[in-house]
Amino acid sequence: MKIIKAEVIVCAPGRNFVTIKIETDQGIYGLGDATLNGRELAVATYLEKHLIPCLIGRDPFDSEDIWHYFYRGVYWRRGAVNMTAIGAIDMALWDIKGKALDVPVYKLLGGKSRQKLMAYTHAQGRDMEETIDKVAEKVAQGYQAVRVQSGVPGMKDIYGISNDKKSYEPAIIGQKPIEESWNTSKYLNYIPKLFSKVRETFSDDLHLLHDAHHRLTPIEAARLGKELEPFNLFWLEDTIPAELQEGFKLLRQHTSTPLAVGEIFNTIYDCQDLITNQLIDYIRMTIAHGGGITPMLKIASLAGLYHIKTGCHGPSDLSPINLAACLHFGTAINNFGIQEYMGYADLTMEVFKFSHDFKNGFFTMSEAPGLGIDMDFEKAKKHQYKQAYLPVNRLEDGTLHSW
Ligand code: EZ4
Ligand code: CO
DSSP states (O other): OOEEEEEEEEEOSSSOEEEEEEEETTSOEEEEEOOOTTOHHHHHHHIIIIIHHHHTTOOTTOHHHHHHHHHTTTSOOOOHHHHHHHHHHHHHHHHHHHHHHTSBTHHHHTOOSOSOEEEEEEEEESSHHHHHHHHHHHHHTTOSEEEEEEOOTTOSOOTTOOSSSSOOOOOEESSSOOEEEEOHHHHHHHHHHHHHHHHHHSOTTSEEEEEOTTOSOHHHHHHHHHHHGGGOOSEEEOOSOTTOHHHHHHHHHHOOSOEEEOTTOOSGGGTHHHHHTTOOSEEOOOTTTTTOHHHHHHHHHHHHHTTOEEEEOOOTTSOHHHHHHHHHHHHHSTTEEEEEOOOOOHHHHHHEEEOSEEETTEEEOOOOSBTSEEEOHHHHHHSOOOOEEOOEEEETTSOEEOO
16 A cells, blocks of 8 residues: 555634645545644644655555654654654554554554543633533533633633633634733632632532643642642643653652643653653643654553553644544553543534544544544635634733743
8 A cells, every 4th residue: 555645734614723634545545633733834834845745655554664754764853843743644644554454543553441431621710600610511511520720810811711701712813922911829829729619519529630731830839739639639730831840859749639741742752751750640642742643652651651641632722633543542552541622613523524422521432444533625625724823921020931
């Protein structure tokens, strides 16, 4: 089997997405998600100008060699743009392999390690009351795990909360990013009160998660982790900037709240120390940004040695193709933890045809060959890309902070 053509599809059904479609001489094509929120065209151009020409003529079954060809072979390594491009190709190759053999991809990765996959969703409100209502809504929908984010008294905007009643979408259409502001002390004073109320309102069995979005120093994160201990979180995510790996040592010594990190990592080298020193409990890397299914299997194996589980990033700013790939991966590995699932805009689901079932907070896999995902290419064309950026974040005195 040979790759004869590959194209990049940039479209915006609901929001911007980048997709690679790889075609073979046997009429089978594979799809991969290459979306990097706010930097979409960099990945699209990298794929079109530099990677696709080298793919033509290759056997899609040689996914391991193709992966190393694009990782080691180019001399320049790592980086979000590079790894997202490689990840999209790898996903599409596994999709082709599954379709060629007429099996779902998970059967090629190790088979069924579980019958269903637990997902967590997001509940967010502008204040405590609205947040509690939103959690109740998600519980009523059957979710057993909910990420709780809330507006903080005295703060204008905060990560995870939309100021209108619409669902949360951080990327704003425009020629440059909007600016938000942040006050760590107000946040730290409020969050334990919020979780106290949430835990009091809902059963002890409800899994609660929270995302600090890289905004704390190690000692601030230590205080938060410690104060949240009585409320028994499933995980506390991205407390300190993810690249500050030494900081996790300090944080870990202070709290037994489980820690999750990794949505912005892109290679095994970003999480190797955190895993081997047992400084985290969940690795949040996702298939698209982690360089594909091929390297993610290796990361899961390393994590498995230390009983660290996966919790793949699954925002609505990655396409349902990435979600499908995460689910195949999560089905096949032993140390699956949980899958993030925010849901998608209706328009997104009109373009991306998703075959896996979702009910009461759990995914079950379809038996469709490959990734079990397809695209309406004609419809996709109708929704044109519009430049959009994630916000930047400043402290109240104007200092640039992590968003
Ligand atoms: O802010 O995907 O856990 N989820 C997250 C996400 C990220 C966005 C950035 O594009 O932190 O919502
Ligand atoms: Co996050």
